[in-house]
Amino acid sequence: MSKKTLRLARVKSGIHDDLPTELRFESLVADHALTVEWNDLEQSLEKLVDSAGELLLRKDGRSTRVFWHRLGSSVYLATGGRHYRFDRVEASAVEAAVNDASHADIKAPMTGKIVKVAVSVGDTLKEGDTVLIVEAMKMEHELKAPFDAVVETLDGEEGAQVDLGQILARLARVQTD
């Protein structure tokens, strides 16, 4: 059997929160054996049941039931009441994620509406300054500058509907040290 490679990114709040993990994965149908390798780790499991919407996986002698659903390049999992989303990402994304921290994308943290745009392109901001305010389900959320920065681009005006993860502004870091 040849191994396959799968690049997974754990998704939290609609945003890929870690570096994508490059997973090497081998499945031997005959004895249900699975191995997963990432970074320097290798772990063995068995896939006992793989039925519609549900997996039963065995690791270290104990079976665990995992509910799943796949939509396009996203997989949603639930086990023990805890829920996860993993996205399959392109090879290029692995590199992109390792880019410098010279910029920050301000993304919509939820599907909703922009209720306030607090800055203009070219403005210089201090860390913690509000960039925009987004509202959904009667709750407002302020999006703040993660470091001292200059507003490079701004996309979206007050009253505009925005989707989860949509980039609303791009900030360029201002070196203060």
Added chain:
Amino acid sequence: MSKKTLRLARVKSGIHDDLPTELRFESLVADHALTVEWNDLEQSLEKLVDSAGELLLRKDGRSTRVFWHRLGSSVYLATGGRHYRFDRVEASAVEAAVNDASHADIKAPMTGKIVKVAVSVGDTLKEGDTVLIVEAMKMEHELKAPFDAVVETLDGEEGAQVDLGQILARLARVQTD
């Protein structure tokens, strides 16, 4: 809108129990209106919701929730705790069902095993004579001749696994009057 024709057979016990109904069917997406015509009847309904696995239909001002699942040419329905299966049948089947009653197919009434073959090809049977006995889930079921008949064909031997609806014997009617 042009009407579509759909030939439906209600399935009971794995067997098409009625003559297939030739249904003329018209659906106007705009106002959810549906008409169904069969025999000399025409009835109007509205399709209010058509979501995964569930329909909400309105007739005479009252909404009814119908659960459904489709597999190939079969549709399974449930409403008010009562369950139905309809098969889409070919035009030829409509004619075939209207054939003479000179023959009877003895079909397996359930998935199971033949435990007894009581007749041989060429035997003359009285109405009610046992042709075969099929067993499933620890229950035996005797398949009997529906009228006085001669055994024309016989398919299956003792111990053989049979599927629901499988034709096990064909009987030719003996005219007694």
Added chain:
Amino acid sequence: MRRRINKVLIANRGEIAVRIARTLRELGIAIVAVYSEADAEALHRRVADESRCIGPAPANESYLSIDKIIEAARATGADAIHPGYGFLAENPKFVGACEEAGLVFIGPSQAPMFELGDKARARKIAEAAGVLTVPGLAEVADDDLAAAGTKIGYPVLLKPSAGGGGKGMVEVHAADEMKEKSQAARRIAKAAFDNDTLIVEKLVRPARHIEIQVFGDGQGDAVALGERECSLQRRHQKVIEECPSPVVDEAIRERMEASALSLTKSLKYAGAGTVEFLLGPKGEHYFLEMNTRLQVEHPVTEMVYGVDLVAAQIAVAEGNGIPQSLRDAKPRGHAIEARIYAEDPEAGFLPTPGPVLAVHRPEGPGIRYDGALEGEGEVGVDYDPMIAKLIAWGPDRDSARRRLLRAFGDLALLGITTNSGFLVRVLEDERFAKAKFAIDSLEGWIAEDGFFDDPNDKALLYAAAACAFGKRATRSGEGSEASMSADADVYSPFDREGPWRALQGKAD
């Protein structure tokens, strides 16, 4: 002797294995499932912490194999076995094998199980404990049967002494029928139970099936948790059960509980048991048999008494005695259970094994669904066709009945034929609503003209079928590859030629 149970092997399958696993999970006890090759994807395996295959599909090569189950318990390090109901649950040899292997059997000890397993012996034990049995005689020789019938008074019932579940019972209405009928009864008994001993009993009619839930500590103490009524039966198979019985008043309940406790205590019985009685037309009760296991219909008692009988079984098996919560339990409201079988009521209740393609389950106050299936799956040919039980609790009997009907309206088991519509019909019946029935009523109702008539509107069903056939591809359902394609459904009859022809519409 106190002992801590840390890991339990469930020697069963289907809904009862799933139900037992739930309590074990809640108690923090590790769950070991056993499964046959046919059950490799079954829910009872999926809810366990560990599982072992115990052989091919036929029960006598898997779920009835004592050796394989003991071996599975050894291999997984289980310290106890819960037998569920059916299979090995009332087999004293299995109890013995567990003892030998050093495994706790969650149930009574071998001796009372053996004694109660034979109807003739059980009668004698009950009589010795002062419990009234149906007038009758055990182990009567062929030549004396007709006279025995005359002595008891016809009609009488011949029952295989080693039998159970109503199998092989034959009614005899006059002395001159006795010879022929008893020969038939002996043949059936021999074939089914390898024992042709018969008992002769008075046929009590009209009678209702009332059973008392008992719980013993194995030391001679026991408590009773009221009755269940299971009169609605078909071929001695229970269909609808309830707690309390609508015809048992406080005085009858006290008398029946006293009888049941007298028997239970006399046997130093341990754990859950059920004493079955016939309740005659004058409120007199006759002992039938005692079932030495958790009963299929135990949820109605659990809901009315507010107890967890599986948790209580484990407490007794751990040597902690009868839980105080059981001693304190008081009935509240009413619960009704309906058994959902994969069978076709309109075809003589033939079993209907096969795939279940989709399941919609009801929710809401007072509803409990104990099922072997919660989504798609398979009903196999090798096992009992009961796939689920739907149970409703309400503050009173009619609330429970209406809740259960409401729940059935929200239930769909698609792809397989079940008795769901039949259960709805029975629950809707005015005779059921008024509790006017006895143990032979249901068979009579089924035989009535029009009992299976369908109240649903044909146009509605046709329209629904047409919509389903015409449905375009949507997001597919749970757990499969989801396609967001908005293209026309390639299977839709409305978008292709062939057996489908577009006719001219009226407007043209």
Added chain:
Amino acid sequence: MRRRINKVLIANRGEIAVRIARTLRELGIAIVAVYSEADAEALHRRVADESRCIGPAPANESYLSIDKIIEAARATGADAIHPGYGFLAENPKFVGACEEAGLVFIGPSQAPMFELGDKARARKIAEAAGVLTVPGLAEVADDDLAAAGTKIGYPVLLKPSAGGGGKGMVEVHAADEMKEKSQAARRIAKAAFDNDTLIVEKLVRPARHIEIQVFGDGQGDAVALGERECSLQRRHQKVIEECPSPVVDEAIRERMEASALSLTKSLKYAGAGTVEFLLGPKGEHYFLEMNTRLQVEHPVTEMVYGVDLVAAQIAVAEGNGIPQSLRDAKPRGHAIEARIYAEDPEAGFLPTPGPVLAVHRPEGPGIRYDGALEGEGEVGVDYDPMIAKLIAWGPDRDSARRRLLRAFGDLALLGITTNSGFLVRVLEDERFAKAKFAIDSLEGWIAEDGFFDDPNDKALLYAAAACAFGKRATRSGEGSEASMSADADVYSPFDREGPWRALQGKAD
């Protein structure tokens, strides 16, 4: 006045509309749903006998539109309206509009609702009924606020008189903060409730949120059905509720019920209501407010007391008085409810509207799921993000807690982020297990390092994800076109080139 209710319009959406519909169905009362354009496919519409669209998605153009709802009731011939909770449930104008239109409003009459809707008036009414309120002052002028704080004793709490749900409450810890904080509080109150009147109350800490369920006949009689504890809150939003409270003993319960009944009777209150109290560290209770509706957390009371509060509301609305079953109701065991929100605990509990692709619901003894979704669906941006409540009853508190945890293990809401894992974390917490918490505890726990740490094995999750991505096409799930194709999944990354590369395995 006795009147028969035959058809009820439910002026609500989501889980509460579904829950009310269940009782109506069981009572044989016709169900009218109203829905916004965003809810055309919602479950609450699908379980109704009739439904009317009442406008676009925004609540103030649909569920808050008195005119449209009254018109829908007229058009469908409904004779009564059940308001659920939220939306118009506590709007006296709506009660008046129902009365004018000749419709029965299932709830209290206009006057007590109006009186209790304002915190300052409610305080006075409670005091007049002899109920202890938190030491405080109502309608204090700006210049007197600092002195009022000193008189009451700092810390104090500023509350909008017209407010509810904890919105706009501001803590003041010393006199010199008062000016700035009170100005902010007035601004918030004005913006949120169009009324900048404040009340000043002593900040009771540590305190627990305990509320008494009451039920009045509208004639001055009332009964109490014990308490619920709702101390586990985040930003004044209840997260986990239970009945009974683990810290309320019989003596405290009697005192609190007496206070609640005194208030309820003084108002000649009709139907279900909830009197909220703060329970201080010495067991003293202070009136907070009275909610004139069915509460979100009513199921825990229903399960412990064995009652159907919606059925009882209808009985009172029909003029039949308080049902005897409510008067006789006795508590049994313990129930815990967890509210499932579409929100992301790891991202500051931001709402997460969007599609729900698949739902797996738990089953089993003592479990109740009240949800707006039972299968795939949509959580919209326009409404409250609570999508379901999971409730467990057990013979005692720890059984209920363990049952609820077991049920969460069998729950999956896939495609959307919810607080499910967070609820599991809280239910597992030893401080919750030991009932060691007060109303500000949960916010503290959330702020702890590592509170959201994930105990699940990374390798297991990676393997599951890999299996899901590698899965071949199977029978698709419920209610869509089912394909039996055994061909390779065209979407499978294992069967095509592109971003996936086959690497050489070890064996090569």
